[in-house]
Each structure stands twice: as C-alpha cells, then as structure tokens.
Amino acid sequence: MKNRTxxxxxxxxxxxxxxxxCAQAAxxxxxxxxxxxxxxxxxFGFRYPGSxxxxxxxxxxxxxxxxxxxxxxxYEYPYYDLTISNIVAHxxxxxxxxxxxxxxxxxxxxxxxxxxxxxxxxxxxxGASGVAVLLELARVIPETVPNEITxxxxxxxxxxxxxxxxxxxxSTALASDPTFxxxxxxxxxxxxxxxxxxxxxxxxxxxxxxxxxxxxAQELGYEHYLIPEAKYSMLDDHVPFKNQNIPAIDIIDFxxxxxxxxxxxxxxxxxxxxxxxxxxxxxxxxKSNP
Numbered sequence: 001m002k003n004r005t006x007x008x009x010x011x012x013x014x015x016x017x018x019x020x021x022c023a024q025a026a027x028x029x030x031x032x033x034x035x036x037x038x039x040x041x042x043x044f045g046f047r048y049p050g051s052x053x054x055x056x057x058x059x060x061x062x063x064x065x066x067x068x069x070x071x072x073x074x075y076e077y078p079y080y081d082l083t084i085s086n087i088v089a090h091x092x093x094x095x096x097x098x099x100x101x102x103x104x105x106x107x108x109x110x111x112x113x114x115x116x117x118x119x120x121x122x123x124x125x126x127g128a129s130g131v132a133v134l135l136e137l138a139r140v141i142p143e144t145v146p147n148e149i150t151x152x153x154x155x156x157x158x159x160x161x162x163x164x165x166x167x168x169x170x171s172t173a174l175a176s177d178p179t180f181x182x183x184x185x186x187x188x189x190x191x192x193x194x195x196x197x198x199x200x201x202x203x204x205x206x207x208x209x210x211x212x213x214x215x216x217a218q219e220l221g222y223e224h225y226l227i228p229e230a231k232y233s234m235l236d237d238h239v240p241f242k243n244q245n246i247p248a249i250d251i252i253d254f255x256x257x258x259x260x261x262x263x264x265x266x267x268x269x270x271x272x273x274x275x276x277x278x279x280x281x282x283x284x285x286x287k288s289n290p
Contacts, residue, residue, distance in 0.1 A: 027140040029282050031275025037064075037132035038124060038193065038274070041104075042266060046120040047127060048108040049082050049156055057104055058085055061131065061153055065089040068138050070151065075180060077173045080163075084170045085155045088180070089138060093148035096288075099183035100137060100149070100281065101237050102130025102190060103157030103170065111161075112260035124265050125256060126158065129193030133278045145285055150183055154237050157190075168237050175240035185209060186241040186248035192277040193269035194253045199277075200231035204239060205249035213249065216284035217276075225276050226251075251277060 040060065044053035065072045070089035077084040087104070106123030110116055134151050141149065152174065160167030174180055187209070192199065201210055217226035231254075238248035253273075258264040 027142070029136055029140055029275060029278035031136075031271040031278065033139075034132040034136040034274040034278060035269075035271035037135050038128045038269065039266065041128040041131060042122060042124055045122075047104065047106040047123060048120055049084075049105055049159065051120075054105060057131075058087060061087050061104060061135070064135050065138055065151070070138055075174055075177060077177075079156060079169060079173075080165070084173055086170050086174050087153040087155075088174070089151040089153075091141075091149045094146045095148065096184035097148040097150065097181070098285070099152055099186045099241070100134055101152040101154060101171065101186060101188045102134050103127060103154040103237060104131050105155050105158055105170075107158045107260055108162055110260055110262045110264075113262050116262045119262050121158075121260060121262065122265050123158075124269050125191050125193045126259060126264055129191060129269060129274060130189040133189050133192065133274055133281070136274075136278055137281065140282065141285065147285070147288070148183075150181075152237075157237055167235055168239060171237035172240045175244055182241070182244060182246060184246065186238055186246055187213070187281065188236055188238040188248070188250045188252075189277055189281075190236055190250065190252045191256055191259070192251060192253055193273050194256050195268060195270045195273065196255075197225045197253055197270075197273040197276060198255045199226045199251055199253045200229055200255075201227075202236075202238075202250045202252065203230050203233040204235070204242065206242070206247035209247045209249050212288075213251065213280065213284055216287060217280045220280060220283055222276050222280060225273075226280065 044056040047053040075086040106127040107121040154170035156169035159165035236250045241248040
C-alpha cells in the first residue's frame with residue numbers, strides 16, 4: 001500500500017511539473033503589458049512625422065522588437081519635406097506569410113475638435129493602441145508557429161488632407177516597393193483600444209479572412225465586441241495590399257467619438273480592449289496551425 005501511495009504521489013508531481021512546463025511554453029497575450037506600451041508612447045507626447053516624439057517612438061519600437069529577437073529593417077522614402085519611415089520586423093517561416101500591421105504616427109491637427117482644431121492629437125487610440133497590440137504579439141507569438149510573419153509599423157498613415165500629404169502614404173509606399181517581400185495575408189489593427197469596443201466588419205476587407213477572424217473572436221466569447229455586421233468602408237493601411245490582390249482586412253473601431261480630437265487620450269481606452277483584439281489574433285494564428 002505504501003509503494004502504491006508513493007507511486008501516486010510521484011505521478012501527481014510529474015504531471016504537475018509537465019503542466020507548469022507547458023503553461024510556461026505557451027505564453028498568452030498580456031493586456032496590461034500592452035496597456036503599458038500605450039502609456040510609454042503617450043509619454044513621448046505628440047508623434048506626428050517630424051516631431052521629437054515621433055523619433056523617440058521609432059527608436060523605442062525598434063529596440064523592443066530587437067529585444068525580442070525580430071529582424072528589423074527601416075523602409076524609408078522621401079516624402080515632400082520629410083521622410084516616411086516604416087518599421088518592418090520579420091521572422092522566417094513557411095507559407096502562408098502573414099503581415100500584422102498598425103500605424104505609429106499621430107495626426108498633426110485635431111480637425112474634428114470643435115474647440116481646438118489646430119492642436120495635435122495625442123493618439124492614445126488612433127496610433128498607440130495598434131502599436132501596443134503588435135509589440136505584445138512580438139513578445140508572445142510562439143516560436144512553434146511555423147508561419148513566416150511580418151510586423152509592419154507604418155508611418156504617415158494619418159496625415160491625409162493636411163497640406164500636400166495623402167492618407168496611408170507609408171503603407172502605399174511599402175506595398176509598391178519591389179525590395180519588400182509581399183505577404184500572403186494582411187491584418188491591420190487600428191483604433192482598437194476604445195473602452196466601448198465595437199468592431200464592425202469593414203466592407204473593404206477580404207470576406208474570407210474576415211470570417212476567420214470573427215469566428216475566432218466568437219469562439220473566445222468576444223462576439224459582442226467583434227460584431228458580424230458590415231458598417232463602414234475604410235481607407236486604411238490594408239487597402240494598398242488589397243490593391244495588390246492580397247487578402248487584407250482592417251480591424252478598426254470607427255465608432256469612437258474622440259477620433260481626431262484632443263480627447264483621444266488615455267481616459268478613453270482600456271487594457272481589456274487591447275486584450276480582446278490581441279487574444280483573438282493569437283488564437284486565430286494558433287488555429288491556423290493546429
């Protein structure tokens with residue numbers, strides 16, 4: 001009886017150690033760490049192209065990516081009086097080659113603000129939220145995922161209609177660059193930190209890829225946040241890739257009253273929303289590679 005009891009205890013200990021080991025080997029998306037990444041970006045201040053905050057954000061993103069063993073390259077293009085600086089992180093693998101993208105610039109003018117239309121936008125949601133999700137994915141995508149993966153941090157997405165600048169200038173330049181290896185699938189995250197998260201289907205997004213992501217969200221119990229209804233037709237960083245006949249989607253909550261106003265600050269975003277999007281993408285990636 002004593003030997004049998006000892007055997008049971010040893011078996012339980014071994015199984016416990018295996019469980020802990022497996023748990024450690026499968027990191028999960030940390031929404032609080034992503035939220036800290038939003039706060040770090042806000043600490044740099046306004047991050048429109050040409051600003052000190054923009055340069056500091058660029059250096060910080062590169063540092064975080066390299067710290068997590070990604071191959072990082074800047075794709076730079078002269079653009080009127082400034083330079084477009086797209087930050088591209090890459091990890092080798094097999095097909096399909098997936099690109100996750102977000103823009104890191106913030107808007108120079110809060111032209112939707114009735115009181116302060118000439119002030120810059122701090123961009124807690126419109127800029128910082130997408131970057132935060134991508135950086136946390138950079139930390140937690142398991143090495144066992146076989147896909148070739150690119151993380152693209154686009155510049156000059158949000159300056160359209162200001163002087164000579166166009167919308168989505170950074171992604172447009174990258175998608176048409178013959179030196180850049182185009183992916184097989186593109187997933188853009190933009191404005192996904194809203195406390196009241198309501199992500200509707202974008203009519204300009206690839207239908208099949210949209211179904212996959214929204215199904216993943218539903219399986220996680222997030223169907224009230226990623227709503228299976230089409231509402232907008234977005235001009236965002238997915239469009240230049242769509243124009244190259246690449247399946248591309250935009251995950252964006254455009255029901256955001258603080259959009260392009262001085263109120264796009266930390267008070268209007270939440271860690272929970274970052275977690276919903278990040279966990280959905282991580283789960284979708286794992287589902288694609290059972």
